[in-house]
Amino acid sequence: MSARPELESLVRQVASRHHRLLARKLLFLTLACAAGLCVAGALVWVLRGYSVPPVFPLIIAGLALIAGISIWQLRKMSPAAAITESDRFFGLKDAITSARHLAATAPEDPATKLQWDWLAPRLKECKPTTIVAPFPKRPAIVSLLLTAASVWLCLLPPSPAIAAAQREAIETQARIAESKEQLEQLIEALDKDIVAPEDKDAMKMDEFRKMVKAIDEHGDRAEAARQFARIEQKVRDSSRALDQKRDEETVKLAAAELAKAEQTEARQLGKKLDAKELKEAAEQLEKLAAKKLEAKDLKDPAAKKEKLTEAKEEVAKMRAVSKRLAAAGKQRQGARQAQAGKGEGQQGQGEGTAGEGAAGQMAEGKGEEGKPLEDLMAELDDAAAEMEKDLEEMEDDPDAEMSDEPMEKANGALGKLGKHLKGMHGKRMAKSKLDQLRNGLAQAQSFSQGQTQMLGLAQSPGGKEPGKGSSWSERKEKDDSQKNGQLAELKGQHGEGPSLSAVEEAESGSGVSGRRGEAKQREFARQTESFVQRDDVPESLKLGVRNYFEGLQSATPAEPTPKEDK
Structure with a gap:
């Protein structure tokens, strides 16, 4: 180890100068890579209409910081490399290397003193600040552009459809x-x-x-x-x-x-x-x-x-x-x-509904005996x-x-x-x-x-709670049938009676089954006879009334005659 502090100070300053230049270069390269990854990941959400999760850029930034520090530690200049770089940059022709070697192996040798006498005046002219490197313009510009793009993409709100779906999901939950x-x-x-x-x-x-x-x-x-x-x-x-x-x-x-x-x-x-x-x-x-x-x-x-x-x-x-x-x-x-006798006559028609009420008929009206x-x-x-x-x-x-x-x-x-x-x-x-x-x-x-708009299953009746009133003048709905979310006026049981749709358990699909009606033309063959048999039609006029209506039904409308051009 050299006993000359001037020599060791110069080597440390040269190494520190190279470390700072390496850190500047790695900063822009790492920032460009992180911003590029952030842009690519953000596009995955933005193109589907979603907003970028706030945790995503934080994860990318953390990984980039760890990767940059790791690369900087691996590529740092060692003491031997700093000595070699000092001899090369200042043109000392391995003088620093020789002086350190002689001082370590033969400190009392006259050659060691001669080597230091030759090197000492030249060390005063060595300035580590003269070690420079060109500014990485291209990585800096690319990193700044990608960073701006990633920030813009991360701040984009979701699309109206996705925002509505998210609000609906939150409200539904x-x-x-x-x-x-x-x-x-x-x-x-x-x-x-x-x-x-x-x-x-x-x-x-x-x-x-x-x-x-x-x-x-x-x-x-x-x-x-x-x-x-x-x-x-x-x-x-x-x-x-x-x-x-x-x-x-x-x-x-x-x-x-x-x-x-x-x-x-x-x-x-x-x-x-x-x-x-x-x-x-x-x-x-x-x-x-x-x-x-x-x-x-x-x-x-x-x-x-x-x-x-x-x-x-x-x-x-x-x-x-x-x-x-x-x-x-x-x-x-x-x-x-009497009901059983009537049911025997309709046995063929009632087979479809017999199974539905069997459990209830067996349960009702039966004592323990x-x-x-x-x-x-x-x-x-x-x-x-x-x-x-x-x-x-x-x-x-x-x-x-x-x-x-x-x-x-x-x-x-x-x-x-x-x-x-x-x-x-x-x-x-x-x-x-x-x-x-x-x-x-x-x-x-x-x-x-x-x-x-409201739910009060376990509450006693008597209106809404304090502070939850409703003003009709401020309501968005103008339909009186909305009832402001009140279901107290509805009668009957849910799921009972006729309906056009019903929710059922199904392995696939929406689980909503529906039915539709089909319009059919009916012939009112007994309409005339029903009118003739009315009590307010005298017996002497019934034959004439029947003939009158039969004539109306059998008559065909006359075809319109075309108008002559004048």
């Missing part, structure tokens, strides 16, 4: 998320309202809660429509399984029959059935159960007579109700048989009549023994009927909650498709 959140709140609110365990089993709220949580918030409108339609179809199937129209008609007939009764208990029961208070009606029915007669009370003739009188009064109340219920059941059975409501009413009346007959026999024959079988049979039939009414109440409440959920799903689907 926000609407789907809001619909999903409010559906979860609605399910929780409905679940809290259910108290009876049998109602919870019929509702299947846990299954619906899982389906709502599984809704994908990042899909498009078509996918959102399919998801909501899939859940709504599941809710609709569950609601149809709870359909009990036949039993409800039987209850209506029973209420009408009980209203004709003379007993107060029967009329009160009829009022509860008419008001569809089935749970309270079932509890009142259970109160009509007869009390079991103890054997010890039947030993004493006086006590036996008193107990039989009380039992007959209880049975009389039961019979007053059971007779009316049985009469209503017979009316319902007669209507059912597999019997319709009218059969349970008839069974109760038969058991009550048998019990009444048994009590009359005991009253007529003092030695006759009381059998517990008729009373147990009557009380059992009464319990079955009450249990069936409670089941109807549970199904009715569950169906009501499912219908509310269906309405909520329909509103959520409309809201996610952008067809409504």
Whole structure:
């Protein structure tokens, strides 16, 4: 190592000068390459109408910086190369190399002193600042142009169509998320309202809660429509399984029959059935159960007579109700048989729709014993009549023994009927909650498709929240049918009734099926006959009226005669 600081300082300055010139050259080359890559990548988005993501130029700039620094480190001048370059540039004919070698190997040698004496005055004339390189004009111009082009492309906004699609996607995701959140709140609110365990089993709220949580918030409108339609179809199937129209008609007939009764208990029961208070009606029915007669009370003739009188009064109340219920059941059975006879004549035409309502017909009107409501009413009346007959026999024959079988049979039939009414109440409440959920799903689907402007599934009625009012003078829509996003005035269930289109689950396509009508020409052959048979046409004029209309129908329009030119 040389002990001369002047020599080492010159070598370091020469190396530093070359490093700065190399850095300037690599700066423009790296900038040109990075800007070119940025332009090429930006064109991929811009030509498709999209804006360039802000992270893309940052990634290119980071990679270019790492690549430029790495190349600069690899191409830096080593100390030996700096010494060689110094001898070459300043024309010292390897004097610096020789002086450093002699100083390192033979510092006390006279040749070393002679070499330094020759080199020292010449080192003062060596100026590292005289080492220059031409400015890279072409790389600088190309890099600046490409940088300006890349900045311009990165700042371009998306096309109107893409911008509208992006806004729609963002709005759709926000609407789907809001619909999903409010559906979860609605399910929780409905679940809290259910108290009876049998109602919870019929509702299947846990299954619906899982389906709502599984809704994908990042899909498009078509996918959102399919998801909501899939859940709504599941809710609709569950609601149809709870359909009990036949039993409800039987209850209506029973209420009408009980209203004709003379007993107060029967009329009160009829009022509860008419008001569809089935749970309270079932509890009142259970109160009509007869009390079991103890054997010890039947030993004493006086006590036996008193107990039989009380039992007959209880049975009389039961019979007053059971007779009316049985009469209503017979009316319902007669209507059912008439409908069945009518259906046999239309069996060929109704095969297409038989499968659709099979599940509902099997579900409705069936108690836990597999019997319709009218059969349970008839069974109760038969058991009550048998019990009444048994009590009359005991009253007529003092030695006759009381059998517990008729009373147990009557009380059992009464319990079955009450249990069936409670089941109807549970199904009715569950169906009501499912219908509310269906309405909520329909509103959520409309809201996610952008067809409504507000959504309040789990909120109580009473208008919008504070700060979310609407001014008709500032509204863009001028169509009164828009209803400002309010669906409260709409009646019925979504998906019920005729429609020109429906959303279905499909492996491909949009999932929207439609139907179209075809115009057909019809001949009104009986129009004349219908007019002739009117009541306000006298018999004496009917023949003339028929001839008049037949003449009109058979007449052909005369061809227009061409006008003569004058």
